[in-house]
Amino acid sequence: MIVFSRKLADQYQNKLNEKFPEENFIYCDTIDEVNTYIQDTEVYVTYASDINEEFIRKAVNLKWIHVLSAGVDNLPFESIKKRGIFVTNVRGIHKIQMSEYAISMLLQVYRQEKPLIKNEENQVWDKDAVNLREITGKTMIVVGAGAIGSEVARLGKAFQMHTIGVSRSGKKVEHFDENYKISELNQVLSQADFVISVLPRTVETKDIFKYEQFKAMSNHVVFLNMGRGDAVIEEDLLKAIREGEIGHAILDVVKEEPLPKGHPFWTEENITLTPHLSGLSPEYVHRALDIFEENLQIHRRNEDSYVNQIDLTRGY
Amino acid sequence: MIVFSRKLADQYQNKLNEKFPEENFIYCDTIDEVNTYIQDTEVYVTYASDINEEFIRKAVNLKWIHVLSAGVDNLPFESIKKRGIFVTNVRGIHKIQMSEYAISMLLQVYRQEKPLIKNEENQVWDKDAVNLREITGKTMIVVGAGAIGSEVARLGKAFQMHTIGVSRSGKKVEHFDENYKISELNQVLSQADFVISVLPRTVETKDIFKYEQFKAMSNHVVFLNMGRGDAVIEEDLLKAIREGEIGHAILDVVKEEPLPKGHPFWTEENITLTPHLSGLSPEYVHRALDIFEENLQIHRRNEDSYVNQIDLTRGY
Numbered sequence: 308m309i310v311f312s313r314k315l316a317d318q319y320q321n322k323l324n325e326k327f328p329e330e331n332f333i334y335c336d337t338i339d340e341v342n343t344y345i346q347d348t349e350v351y352v353t354y355a356s357d358i359n360e361e362f363i364r365k366a367v368n369l370k371w372i373h374v375l376s377a378g379v380d381n382l383p384f385e386s387i388k389k390r391g392i393f394v395t396n397v398r399g400i401h402k403i404q405m406s407e408y409a410i411s412m413l414l415q416v417y418r419q420e421k422p423l424i425k426n427e428e429n430q431v432w433d434k435d436a437v438n439l440r441e442i443t444g445k446t447m448i449v450v451g452a453g454a455i456g457s458e459v460a461r462l463g464k465a466f467q468m469h470t471i472g473v474s475r476s477g478k479k480v481e482h483f484d485e486n487y488k489i490s491e492l493n494q495v496l497s498q499a500d501f502v503i504s505v506l507p508r509t510v511e512t513k514d515i516f517k518y519e520q521f522k523a524m525s526n527h528v529v530f531l532n533m534g535r536g537d538a539v540i541e542e543d544l545l546k547a548i549r550e551g552e553i554g555h556a557i558l559d560v561v562k563e564e565p566l567p568k569g570h571p572f573w574t575e576e577n578i579t580l581t582p583h584l585s586g587l588s589p590e591y592v593h594r595a596l597d598i599f600e601e602n603l604q605i606h607r608r609n610e611d612s613y614v615n616q617i618d619l620t621r622g623y
Numbered sequence: 624m625i626v627f628s629r630k631l632a633d634q635y636q637n638k639l640n641e642k643f644p645e646e647n648f649i650y651c652d653t654i655d656e657v658n659t660y661i662q663d664t665e666v667y668v669t670y671a672s673d674i675n676e677e678f679i680r681k682a683v684n685l686k687w688i689h690v691l692s693a694g695v696d697n698l699p700f701e702s703i704k705k706r707g708i709f710v711t712n713v714r715g716i717h718k719i720q721m722s723e724y725a726i727s728m729l730l731q732v733y734r735q736e737k738p739l740i741k742n743e744e745n746q747v748w749d750k751d752a753v754n755l756r757e758i759t760g761k762t763m764i765v766v767g768a769g770a771i772g773s774e775v776a777r778l779g780k781a782f783q784m785h786t787i788g789v790s791r792s793g794k795k796v797e798h799f800d801e802n803y804k805i806s807e808l809n810q811v812l813s814q815a816d817f818v819i820s821v822l823p824r825t826v827e828t829k830d831i832f833k834y835e836q837f838k839a840m841s842n843h844v845v846f847l848n849m850g851r852g853d854a855v856i857e858e859d860l861l862k863a864i865r866e867g868e869i870g871h872a873i874l875d876v877v878k879e880e881p882l883p884k885g886h887p888f889w890t891e892e893n894i895t896l897t898p899h900l901s902g903l904s905p906e907y908v909h910r911a912l913d914i915f916e917e918n919l920q921i922h923r924r925n926e927d928s929y930v931n932q933i934d935l936t937r938g939y
Contacts, residue, residue, distance in 0.1 A: 403759050407782075411734050414727035424737055427896050430889045432881035434898040441904055443719050465781030466723075565748035573746045580743050582750040588757055 308333060309603075310344050312353035319592055326600065350606065352599060355379055355396075360386050371606055371613075375595045377401060377586075379617055380508065388619040395602050395615045400594040401586045402458035405533055408585035409459045409503055410442075410466075412557045416529055416579060417442050443467050445500035450492065450515075451534055452480045455505045471495055475511070489515070496523040506534035507623075514540050521547030531557040533585040536564065541572075548577050559585045624649060625919075626660050628669035635908055642916065666922065668915060671695055676702050687922055687929075691911045693717060693902075696824065700935050710933040711918050716910040717902045718774040721849055724901035725775050725819055726758075726782075728873045732845055732895060733758050759783050761816035766808065766831075767850055768796045771821045787811055791827070805831070812839040822850035823939075830856050837863030847873040849901040852880065857888075864893050875901045 311334045315323075323332055335341045338357050341348075345365045351358075355374040363369070363386045372387070374396040387394060415421070419437035426436055447463045449456040452472030460470040460482035470483045473495065477488030487495050489511070496502065502524060506512040516530075516539040524530065530553055532539055541562055547553050557579045558572065564583055572578050588594070602613050617623060627650045631639075639648055651657045654673050657664075661681045667674075671690040679685070679702045688703070690712040703710060731737070735753035742752055763779045765772040768788030776786040776798035786799045789811065793804030803811050805827070812818065818840060822828040832846075832855040840846065846869055848855055857878055863869050873895045874888065880899055888894050904910070918929050933939060 404755075404757060407730065407734070407757055407759060411727070411730035411736070414723065414730060415736060418723070418727050420727070420731060420736060421740055423897060423900075424740060426898070427889070430884045430886075432896075432898040434900045434903065436898075437900075439720075439900065439903050439905065441720055441723055441906060443723060462781060465778055568746045570746075573743070580748075581739060582742070582748040582752075584739075584750045584753075584755065587750065587755050589755065590757060 309350040394617040397595040404588035406458040447501040448499040451505035504532045508535040518543035527554040533559040536560040536562040625666040626664045704935040713911040720904035722774040763817040764815040767821035824851040834859035843870040849875040852876040852878040
């Protein structure tokens with residue numbers, strides 16, 4: 308029995324039923340409903356926040372968990388490992404929308420879209436009102452040079468940018484002209500017109516962007532964070548913006564989400580906020596199920612070469 | 624004597640003086656000042672609106688006119704031709720900023736930037752407020768498949784789009800997956816998610832976008848005009864938008880510029896207006912002078928293989 312923690316839209320249910328007529332798919336509405344099937348659940352498809360020690364204990368027939376997001380931080384890895392349950396996620400399906408997000412926001416800032424939209428509202432036709440800049444040919448540093456970072460760099464190259472990737476290993480990643488280690492971050496920051504953070508939440512990268520890092524950047528830099536809010540010390544960012552140490556910050560993630568009303572970020576002219584939407588896509592379910600379908604075929608063939616299999620010891 | 628109709632910024636003057644120490648460059652502030660040098664002017668560098676029959680008659684030593692824009696429509700071609708004066712322009716230097724414009728505006732509409740900016744102003748953090756779409760993988764038709772259109776298509780390909788070019792000849796142009804003739808326009812329009820017009824002002828393409836063409840497009844199409852306003856019958860566009868025949872129009876050019884206050888375009892939710900700025904760039908003078916410098920060297924070698932030489936019979 309393959310149990311989904313949430314109802315899928317009819318189109319997706321129909322597609323799965325058609326493609327796997329021999330399977331028994333159950334789509335639940337609530338965790339109570341999941342519990343009625345838990346003993347017979349062989350495959351569980353979920354957004355992962357509902358899985359704890361008790362769940363694993365009750366799910367005596369569980370063989371494989373497919374997580375429909377990239378975040379698996381909260382899973383009880385020890386119990387899962389002891390039971391020999393496989394875990395897969397949808398790592399990699401965020402790269403298209405997140406790289407579109409990054410480019411769109413750099414263009415919004417460089418092309419002065421906020422004041423232009425304001426003028427449009429006021430029926431003002433004035434081409435001299437704003438100071439347009441081009442993103443073409445600029446230098447982009449991507450901190451977190453994984454699958455998403457590489458896709459951002461690929462689009463950067465289409466805009467003739469010089470692309471610098473920063474990652475733990477510093478190893479060569481596709482679409483980057485240069486690659487450096489996290490430990491070398493401070494040396495490269497001054498070269499950037501754009502600094503883009505796609506860092507995941509790990510202990511090593513917590514608070515990595517401090518006043519020192521912002522000070523190392525050029526005064527006109529646009530800093531964009533679409534990784535995790537805890538990579539940034541927010542007081543330091545605010546200080547750097549107010550002192551003109553950096554030009555602009557674009558934040559899709561912050562430490563406390565939703566960002567509370569009255570937070571100073573909201574009213575800072577050179578900070579642009581979006582509500583953690585860089586990973587959203589109308590193609591999300593479609594792409595997440597593509598990976599599920601591929602893995603279901605692997606599962607039925609009793610292979611253990613799952614796509615996006617989580618290493619239960621490392622936790623990612 | 625090389626006369627400029629306008630003062631150049633010091634940095635550009637210095638660069639020219641350094642590169643061509645043997646030349647006598649004169650930078651004027653007014654047309655009166657130009658007139659004091661007119662008899663000795665061998666090369667005239669101008670935005671072209673100041674050249675008429677009288678000018679050509681007085682400029683008895685004029686050999687070459689370099690126009691710092693793409694538009695040469697208003698030049699007295701007959702007199703220029705009779706005198707054997709060469710004319711060059713800066714055709715091609717608009718392609719970077721115009722393709723950035725096109726992509727940025729498609730992203731603005733597809734990624735719902737206007738309502739998101741409104742939410743930001745109101746300190747509202749709500750990721751479910753808007754219906755984000757991706758431009759990746761969509762189908763783009765570019766009407767006017769020249770140097771600018773090809774550059775737009777190149778960026779479209781970076782976003783994995785299917786690109787269709789429409790031009791007078793219908794001949795194969797780089798970065799387009801398919802190419803059609805203008806006479807075939809109506810047959811291809813229904814395939815597009817985006818229709819982008821970069822048509823120049825010519826008799827043939829005046830009023831080419833009529834109600835019939837908008838009706839042939841899909842209901843969700845985003846139509847973007849950054850060519851000439853007179854390619855569109857504006858009443859027909861307004862009707863098509865109001866009836867839902869097309870999804871959205873992005874207009875950087877209109878028939879009457881500046882668009883007067885109170886014009887119905889201003890208040891139509893599914894029309895986005897920008898004040899004819901797609902061709903603006905901080906790199907404009909720099910790129911325009913690059914072509915001038917190349918041509919000055921050709922001129923001094925007494926060659927007639929100028930870059931961007933205007934065919935005085937055809938007028939472009």
